[in-house]
Amino acid sequence: LFDQAIExxxxxxxxxxxxxxxxxxTIPAWPVIIARLPKGWGGPKFDEDGNPIENSFRAHQVPLNFSAEHMEELPQFEEWMNSYKPEELFNEDGSLKAEISAIAPKGSKRMAANPLANAGVDNSDLKLPDWKEYTTGVTPENRGTEMKDANMNMDMVTLSGFLAGVAKLNPTRFRFFGPDETMSNRLWKLFDKTPRQWMSKIKFPNDALLAPEGRIIDSQLSEHEAEGWLEGYTLTGRVGMFASYESFLRVVDSMINEYFKWIRQADAEPWRNKYQSLNLISTSTVFQQDHNGYTHQDPGMLTNLAEKKQNYIRQYLPADGNELLAVASRALVDRQKINHIVASKQPRQQWFTAEEAEKLVNNGLGIVDWASTSPDGDVDITFASAGTEPTIETLAALWLVNQSFPDVKFHYVNVVELGRLQKKVGPLNDDRSLSDEEFDKFFPAGKPVVFGFHGFEDLIEAIFYERNHHNLHAHGYREDGDITTQYDMRVYSHLDRFHQAIDAVSALKDEGVIDGEKADSFIDDMNKILDKHFEVTRNEGRDIEEFTDWNWTALK
Incomplete structure (x- = not known):
């Protein structure tokens, strides 16, 4: 029966x-063998109390209570082992009988020698186009604004052009997976190069962008299937990407966890080849889910993967389209990693030139001179952010502080690669983790830090806990949300610029850097704006101009 199925x-x-x-x-008639077998078939029949084991829940795990300390069930164990007729399989010295050895697979047909089970037949790097050919056109003059080409304000659209180039150069070794969301996640330009693969009848006009052959597989709304396909594709030497709504990537976090454990153990075996990386994209992110609401708001995959050994994990939080391009070009040729990329699909400001983005991604983080009043010298406070909306709000917050208190010395740190902040000497450390000395260059000891963070606040607080720095003011997701306006989502978690600016000025007041009366006046002004925001969003269902009309201008 098995032989016929294989033929x-x-x-x-x-x-x-x-x-x-x-x-x-036309769908081929694939052979299917359906066998209904008793649970524990061929194992012990009964336990010591006479209860049935075979065809019973008792067959789960270890069916007999048999060990060196408990020999009572030795007869049942011997009966079980003898049922396999070992005398027909083995010689007296324990070697396999010749007739059994003769039917064993040879060469690459052996399970452990099959190249498909050891990173594939062709395990070479992908051919990548130059990502700088797909950049958004940010310059020092237009940074902090939206690009004239509206598509360039949506990072996932920007990425889709690059991935279309990847698919063109690698027609048999690159695939994109998703749970029926690839168009929703705005990978529009990828569809210009390749359709969805669909091995069934295509019914127009209901169906679109389907063909019997294509490099996109996303026609089933199942995160389990899509992530499983990505794993199989990756383990056999090819390279893929899987994009999901951020909150629903949690549906497969246990699958991702098991994959991490597997590559870690495989890495310990010298005969194992180095596998291509598992590439995951969280999009439709927590602070962009004002329209779907609270059920779609969960950045917890960041926390889940931050708890793993960081030499196998790379978590990227690109701030704009150019950083996302630089991250993707790195992830697609990395090895033995789980690359988790948190990416924006909504239109918004763009920040970094291609050269700036390349440097920040290569280093994992960096002090941004144009957003700092003291990029190389002593500072009174540090501003930092990781993620798209956090970057917008933190840059707006430091801009507000600078407009009212131009003498305050600060620098701004843009964090792209979260693992760089992990402690170098510790249970999760990695070669790319910062030493305490390196960490203090970005976050000077004893100086307050206002950090806009994409994930749950306790994650960034835990990362800072063992450092020299406890004067941290974290502004991340606080498990509060609703169906509301775009900026109100940020206010819910105090991620917004006004709450960040209040924290910064309060800390500077406590440090004696700025006058208390002036600080109180500034804080009062910020609270009045927040009061206005509350009234307008609740009564008119829109965001206030203090949010929507702001663009970056040079610091004083």
Missing amino acids: DIKQIQKDARENNKYQDG
Whole structure:
């Protein structure tokens, strides 16, 4: 029966690959063997109390209570082992009988020697286009504004152009996976190069962008299937990406956790080849879910992966389209990693030139001179951010502080790679983790830090806990949300610029850097704006101009 099934599979494959069959939506009749077998079939029949084991829940895990300390069930164990007739399989010295050895697979047909089970037949790097050919056109003059080309304000659209180039250069070794969301996640330009693959009848006009052959697989709304396909594709030597709504990537976090454990253990075996990385994109992110609401708001994958050994994890929080391009070009050729990329799909300001983005991504973080009043010298306070909306709000907050208190010395740190902040000497450390001395260059000891963070606040607080720096004011997701306006989502968690500016000025007042009366006046002004925001959003259902009309201008 098994032999016939294998022959049928080989014939279907030959017809498709050599005879151009099944290209019109006709579905091959794949062989399926259905066997209904008793649980624990062939194992012990009864336990010591006479209860049935075979065909019972008792067959789960270890069916007999048998060990060196408990020999009572030795007869049942011997009966079980003898049922396999070892005398027909082994010689007296324990070696396999010749007739058994003769039917064992040879060479690469052996399970552990099969190249498909050891990073694939072709395990070479992908051919990548130059990501700088797809950049958004940010310059020092237009940074902090929206680009004239509206598509360039949506990072996932920017990425889609680059991925279309990747698909063109790698027609048999790159695939994109998703749970029926690839168009929603705005990978529009990828569809210009390749359709969705769909091995069934295509019904227009209901169906679109489907074909018997394509590099996108996303026609089933199942995160489990999509992530599983990505794993199989990756383990056999190819390279893929899987994009999901951020909150629903949590549906497969246990699958991702098991994959991490597997590559860590495989890495300990010298005969194992280095695998391509598992590339995951969280989009439709927590602070962009004002329209779907609270059920779609969960950045917890960041926390889940931050708890793993960081030499196998790379978590990227690009602030704009150019940083996302630089991150993707790095992730697609990395090895033995789980790359988790948190990316924006909504239109908004763009910040970094291609050269700035490249440097920040290569280093994982950096002090941004144009957003700092003291980039190389002593500071009174540090501003930092990781993520798209956090970057907008933190830059707006430091701008507000600078407009009212131009003498305050600060620098701004843009964090792209979260793992760089992990402690170098510790249970999760990695070669790219910062030493305490390196960390203090970005976050000077004893100086307050206002940090706009994409994830849960306790994650960034935990990262800072073992450092020299406890004067941290974290502004991240606080498990508060609703169906509301775009900026109100940020106010819910105090991520917004006004709450960040209040924290910064309060800290500077406590440090004696700025006058208390002036600080109180500034804080009062910020609270009045927040009161206005509350009234307008609740009564008119829109965001106030203090949010929507702001653009970056040079610091004083």
